[in-house]
Amino acid sequence: MAAQASATTTTINQDVTLTATQKQQQDQNVQSALTADQALVTNATNAQGVLDKKTSGLADIANQHQSGETISQQQSDAINVLDQQRTTVESAINTDPTLTTSTRLAQDALVEADFSNAKNAVNNATNADDINTARDQGKQKLASEHVSGEALANQQADKSNALSVLAGQVKQQIEADTGLTGAQQQSQSNNVDQDLQKAESALTATTDADGVNSANAEWIKQISGDYHQASQSLAEQQSTINSNLAALAVQVKTEIKADTGLTSSQQSDQSSQVDNDLTKAQAAVSATTNADGANSANTYWTQKINADYQVGVPLATQQTTASTNLLLRSRPILA
Missing domain, CATH: 1.20.81 (Receptor-associated Protein)
Structure with missing residues (x-):
């Protein structure tokens, strides 16, 4: 029986389909079975009883070794998990209103590269522990690629503040243009104020980073264009x-x-x-x-x-x- 236990333990520890934790548990199960089956043999009251307990004990010890799924199946399962993670992360990226289209595309590209690397790592793994490590590291890396931008409200506020500064600069240009009459200066300055209000409303109405940037670019052009230099100095x-x-x-x-x-x-x-x-x-x-x-x-x-x-x-x-x-x-x- 001890020899069977030793042989079974060796088989368990050489089984690439088992994780270290599973091997440890099965090893403990072998020792427990050995102890229990030896007690049964000791307690037998006749030769036939000893023989029967020995036979059943050897089978019991051997049965403590339970192989896991095949390596190829475990690899396939791990890749499915990574694929699901990829889908989840890309969905989060592509529905993140704080990201611009270019940033989303860049993050999606990183996700795809990470998935490919993780998949290769899983396929190159030769035992259950390495498969799980490659899977878990791959999931973590995939998740890390989604990096949200600054809160949309902050982006809107930043652009609004920048437009306000621009409006002040344009009005200074208008005021400094001695070639303009007072009426012309007043008219142009009023246009700047009106466009700044429209710009702030447009920014507030945006729903994503692309919209913020688009509105910002449009109103920078509009506000800057409100200053018309005098035709003559x-x-x-x-x-x-x-x-x-x-x-x-x-x-x-x-x-x-x-x-x-x-x-x-x-x-x-x-x-x-x-x-x-x-x-x-x-x-x-x-x-x-x-x-x-x-x-x-x-x-x-x-x-x-x-x-x-x-x-x-x-x-x-x-x-x-x-x-x-x-x-x-x-x-x-x-x-």
Whole structure:
């Protein structure tokens, strides 16, 4: 019986279909059976009883060895478990709203690679323990590939804050553009504020990371586009206005010179006044610091230069008046 127990134990410990825990349990079962069966033999009361107990005892000890499933079956079962794990993890990845499509694809690729590696490890295992180790390590590795992104609410808040900063920067650009009038600056700044509100609403309505990024990109473009640089810089506007005032001065002086109702002295005085006002006007325009100032100076000095021409009494009227006066002076002499 002891020899049978030893042989059975050896068989158990060499059985690749059993795990170490199973082998240990079966070894204990062999020892327990040996002890019990030896007691039965000892307690037998005759030769036949001894023979019967010995025969049944040898069978009992041998039966303590119970092989596990075949290695190929265990490998197949382990691979099925890994396949289920792969499906579960990929499903979690692909329904995770915190991940972008590109991140999902990257994590799915890692899952597929891990599954292939784990499957190979299982197929290369030669005993039950190695199969289970490869299976368990594979499951753990597969599960680790799903890494959620930042909470969707945080992503939305981050993008919203970034858009708010952008809106402030764009409004600063608008305010700093001296080529824009106050009305233009106000209009553009209002558009920025309105678009920021729309952007925040659009972000809040998103349901996944892709939606957040898409809304963010769209409204970055929109808010940035709310600033329309002045078609002319302030310096260009000042130059244009000064040129126009100079042309106006020429026109007014031409009108003065052509006015036959003015005396030469009056024409000279008015023309000089035009020249003086033009000098003042151009200096005033050049001193302005924004488009509104330039336009205001232009309006004022346009009126001022135009007003420098004071129309004379029509020549015909003067001639009539002079003739009348001469006639009146000549009457007493004729009388």
